[in-house]
Amino acid sequence: xxxxGSPALNTVVFAAFVIITLLVVYRVSNRxxxxxxxxxxxxxxxxxxxxxxxxxxxLSAASFLGIAGAIAVHGYDGFLYSIGxxxxxxxxxxxxxxxxxxxxxxxxxDVLAYRMRQRPVRAAAATSTLVxxxxxxxxxxxxxxxxxxxxxxxxxxxxxxxxxTVVGVVMILxxxxxxxxxxxxxxxxxxxxxxxxxxxxxxxxMGKFGFSISALLDEAANNSARGELLLEPGGxxxxxxxxxxxxxxxxxxxxxxxxxxPHVLMRFYTVPNAREARRxxxxxxxxxxxxxxxxxxIGYGAAALVGSEKILASTGRENSAAPLLAFEIGGTLLLxxxxxxxxxxxxxxxxxxxxxxxxxxxxxxYANIFRRGRTNSADEVRVARRTAVIxxxxxxxxxxxxxxxxxxxxxxxxFAFAASANLSTLIYSLFWKRFNTTGTLWAMYGGLxxxxxxxxxxxxxxxxxxxxxxxxxxxxxxxxxxxxxSIPFSFLCGYLGTVLASSDRADRAKQAEMEVRSLTxxxx
Amino acid sequence: xxxxxxxxxxxxPAEPAAFGGxxxxxxxxxxxxxxDFARIxxxxxxxxxxxxxxxFVFPTSVLFFVWYLTYVLLAAYARGFMGLKVIGSxxxxxxxxLLQFVSTIVITLCYLRFARxxxxxxxxxxxxxxxxxxT
Numbered sequence: 001x002x003x004x005g006s007p008a009l010n011t012v013v014f015a016a017f018v019i020i021t022l023l024v025v026y027r028v029s030n031r032x033x034x035x036x037x038x039x040x041x042x043x044x045x046x047x048x049x050x051x052x053x054x055x056x057x058x059l060s061a062a063s064f065l066g067i068a069g070a071i072a073v074h075g076y077d078g079f080l081y082s083i084g085x086x087x088x089x090x091x092x093x094x095x096x097x098x099x100x101x102x103x104x105x106x107x108x109x110d111v112l113a114y115r116m117r118q119r120p121v122r123a124a125a126a127t128s129t130l131v132x133x134x135x136x137x138x139x140x141x142x143x144x145x146x147x148x149x150x151x152x153x154x155x156x157x158x159x160x161x162x163x164x165t166v167v168g169v170v171m172i173l174x175x176x177x178x179x180x181x182x183x184x185x186x187x188x189x190x191x192x193x194x195x196x197x198x199x200x201x202x203x204x205x206m207g208k209f210g211f212s213i214s215a216l217l218d219e220a221a222n223n224s225a226r227g228e229l230l231l232e233p234g235g236x237x238x239x240x241x242x243x244x245x246x247x248x249x250x251x252x253x254x255x256x257x258x259x260x261x262p263h264v265l266m267r268f269y270t271v272p273n274a275r276e277a278r279r280x281x282x283x284x285x286x287x288x289x290x291x292x293x294x295x296x297x298i299g300y301g302a303a304a305l306v307g308s309e310k311i312l313a314s315t316g317r318e319n320s321a322a323p324l325l326a327f328e329i330g331g332t333l334l335l336x337x338x339x340x341x342x343x344x345x346x347x348x349x350x351x352x353x354x355x356x357x358x359x360x361x362x363x364x365x366y367a368n369i370f371r372r373g374r375t376n377s378a379d380e381v382r383v384a385r386r387t388a389v390i391x392x393x394x395x396x397x398x399x400x401x402x403x404x405x406x407x408x409x410x411x412x413x414x415f416a417f418a419a420s421a422n423l424s425t426l427i428y429s430l431f432w433k434r435f436n437t438t439g440t441l442w443a444m445y446g447g448l449x450x451x452x453x454x455x456x457x458x459x460x461x462x463x464x465x466x467x468x469x470x471x472x473x474x475x476x477x478x479x480x481x482x483x484x485x486s487i488p489f490s491f492l493c494g495y496l497g498t499v500l501a502s503s504d505r506a507d508r509a510k511q512a513e514m515e516v517r518s519l520t521x522x523x524x
Numbered sequence: 525x526x527x528x529x530x531x532x533x534x535x536x537p538a539e540p541a542a543f544g545g546x547x548x549x550x551x552x553x554x555x556x557x558x559x560d561f562a563r564i565x566x567x568x569x570x571x572x573x574x575x576x577x578x579x580f581v582f583p584t585s586v587l588f589f590v591w592y593l594t595y596v597l598l599a600a601y602a603r604g605f606m607g608l609k610v611i612g613s614x615x616x617x618x619x620x621x622l623l624q625f626v627s628t629i630v631i632t633l634c635y636l637r638f639a640r641x642x643x644x645x646x647x648x649x650x651x652x653x654x655x656x657x658x659t
Contacts, residue, residue: 076606076617080599083624087592090631094581214612221613232607233599233617244600251596255589274647278639285632289625296621431578513561519573520647522559522656 006332007153013340014152018170021189021344025174025182035377038384039106039359040269041181047276049188051283054267056187057352058085058258058284059194059291060136061143061319061345062411067292068325069318071299073308075220075230077237078299080247082292084254089288091423092259093281098274099430099518100265107356108265109364112425112444115510116437119372122364124444128421129262129360131448132414133353134394136261139410140353141168141399143319144346150320151339161400167347168396174351175358175388183351184270190341190348195287197341198294201322204329205301216297219304230303246479250412253483257415260422263356274521301325350395358387409460412481413451420447420486428494430518433511435494436504442497447490454482559654569653573646580638588631595620 036042045053063085070078104110109125141164148154148163174186209216217231224230237247258264268277302311302321305328314320326338362384367375424443428435454477455461463473479485517523564570598606599617606617651657 076599076621079618079621080596083592083595083621087588087624087628090588090628091585093632093635094585212612213618214614217613217618231613231615231618232603234603237600238603247600248596251592255592275644278636282632282636285628289629293622293625509562512565515574516559516561516564516570519570519577520564520650520654522564522651522654523561 006336007151009332009336010151010339013336014343017193017340017344018347021186021347022170022173022177024185024189025178028185029178029182033378033381035106035363035380035384037181038179038381039266039355039363041179041184043270043272044181045184045270045276047271047279048283050184050267050271050276050280052191052287053184053187053270054264054280054284055195055287055291056189056191056348057263057267058261059191059288059345060140060349060411061147061342062139063291064194064198064295064345065143065147065319065322065342067295068299068302069311069321070236071296072220072302072306072311072321072325073318074235075224075226075303076233077235077247079296080233080251081254082295084251085258086285086288086292088255088258089281089285091256092264093278093285095430096259096265096426097268097277097281100426101268101271101274101277102521102524103430103514103518104269106266106269107360107363108262108422108426109360109368111265112429112440113364113368114514115429115507116440119369121437121440122368124441126360126364126369128417128444128448129364130357132262132417132422133357133360133391134398135410135417136263136414137350137353137357137391137395138398138402139414140346140350141395142402142410144343144399145403146319147339147342147346150314151323151335151342157403160403164399164403165396167343167350168392168399171347171351171354171395172389172392174347175355175392176385180270180355183348183355184267186348186351190344191287193341194345195291195294197337198291198298201301201326201329201334201338202294202297205297205305208329209304213297216300216304220300222304223307224303225308230300242478245484246481249479249481249484252487253412253416253419253481256423256483256487257417257419260418260426261414262360262418262422263352265422266356266359267352273524298322298325305329354388354391354395357391358384361387409480413455416481416483416486417448417451419483420451420490421445423487424490424494428498429514432498433515434498434506436498436501436506438501438504439494439496439498443490443494446493446497447486450486450489451482454479454485458482559656564650564654567650567653569646569650573643573650576642576646580635580642584631584635588627591627592624595624 030037067078067081070081100111103114108129109122112125113121144164144167145160148160152163154160154163174183221228221230226235229235237243271277271280302325306324311321311324314324323335323338327335362380366383367373367380421444424447425440428439428443457474457476458480459467459475460480461467462469463475513523606615608616610616610619
């Protein structure tokens with residue numbers, strides 16, 4: 001199977017995106033020499049701007065290509081992802097956005113360490129941030145390889161490695177030149193392109209079916225190997241009782257994990273106050289509701305017009321559903337645009353992850369753990385930039401090594417980590433007076449290690465045809481998603497750590513300060 | 525709260541006013557004395573703010589979580605029900621899924637309204653009592 005459309009045109013559209021965004025990044029960036037500028041864009045973005053940027057940071061290639069493909073092939077079960085990814089934002093809106101904005105300055109560690117012993121808690125927060133960002137990034141970069149093969153007609157491994165390197169270098173440039181301000185503008189441009197593209201495809205598809213959802217569904221069912229069952233749940237997760245449990249575990253991780261993703265939390269610091277943070281989430285929810293509703297139509301549209309067999313036979317399998325559909329309805333030009341949007345998505349998400357990981361290392365580890373807060377802003381930014389280059393390099397190497405591997409599960413895993421380590425500690429430290437340092441460490445490391453151990457002994461790693469190691473079988477845990485066990489386990493660890501370490505008294509004065517500050521912004 | 529009578533809010537020491545350069549002398553008082561957080565935390569106004577805030581966000585969080593979980597459980601274990609056709613080929617599953625979208629947007633708008641009416645004015649009040657300008 002060869003690539004689709006015109007690789008030359010796809011490359012040109014993508015190159016145009018890169019050049020335009022690099023110009024924008026260059027124009028908007030001042031020198032980014034202070035931590036407030038580099039990490040938080042001087043907190044000068046408005047709520048609506050940040051809301052669109054959050055949308056850009058959050059909607060990865062997995063959301064766009066993956067969900068549309070899952071709906072086209074597996075039917076209804078793909079739609080369940082859309083719902084989980086969207087509803088998850090209520091956690092951020094109701095429990096986190098404003099309080100996190102008021103309490104911290106640059107990183108998740110700022111919030112968690114606020115009233116705890118600084119060094120151990122910051123170390124834990126940085127560990128969790130780096131682990132989550134790394135897993136998430138690996139999934140994005142590995143996806144880039146597949147996309148290259150599909151859209152640019154690059155099939156040799158060396159050629160793909162070269163393109164992955166170019167993607168990585170452009171991403172590092174965004175972060176180094178633009179800091180948070182430049183990266184935010186990349187997110188805004190990308191989100192606008194992505195949502196617009198999805199909406200246009202949706203309107204076009206609906207028009208083709210006389211604006212009747214029912215007609216679209218009928219045609220999709222007719223054209224699918226699964227027939228009528230395409231419209232019912234169970235296509236992907238309904239085969240065995242274990243698969244059903246796995247699906248519930250995944251759903252829990254999706255809805256509880258989004259608000260704990262470090263790169264999402266960090267976006268709340270780019271606005272001046274809690275009210276703007278609230279507006280950010282409201283805008284993000286509205287934009288994402290439109291986008292995820294569109295994925296439903298695009299997914300079923302791909303099933304109707306392209307057909308699931310043709311999708312599965314193509315180079316990118318499920319991931320090629322949306323591009324194939326674009327080609328079907330808009331020819332090479334629309335395909336070129338969709339290809340560029342998909343690339344832009346990977347670039348922007350990886351840039352957001354890189355700046356978050358580098359900020360966490362420079363701010364939590366270097367400035368507060370190594371230097372115990374005795375460092376200046378310029379020095380910290382220097383470390384952050386160097387870290388960004390190193391992380392970018394690791395992402396390139398990881399992306400090349402993981403190219404061709406099935407690593408889509410890493411995204412779900414990153415959500416499970418976030419739900420198991422960050423959600424519990426953030427909720428406890430914002431709302432539970434007695435919560436102490438021991439509890440924070442137990443919840444964080446308990447949740448993280450529970451996730452890691454369960455994944456290591458899961459069918460993801462061994463004992464199944466799709467495992468990483470197919471020839472050995474040491475799997476003990478039947479589910480591929482650890483959330484259903486690890487999330488409650490983390491909450492339990494946090495509770496036990498706090499209650500059992502009674503000598504480790506919560507700091508009353510700091511607790512008062514944090515609570516007042518989180519709700520009113522006094523002192524922020 | 526063991527505090528019996530909250531002190532009058534207006535009495536909080538804010539930035540000490542400087543009269544005609546009297547305090548040009550380097551002040552020994554540390555700058556980090558800042559607002560009296562313990563006092564604010566124990567004030568009636570703050571207690572009311574926290575009560576209102578938690579009174580909305582906790583039940584609402586439980587509500588949407590349970591509603592989402594119900595939906596997920598139905599999708600996993602009640603496939604027949606989810607597959608029932610309602611209008612044309614549109615089935616119960618699709619409608620419930622779209623209802624999740626609707627409920628998310630409705631909760632978002634309700635929270636926005638609630639925060640504007642009940643949170644923002646109280647935050648403004650507490651901030652001005654503490655002598656801090658609203659941003």
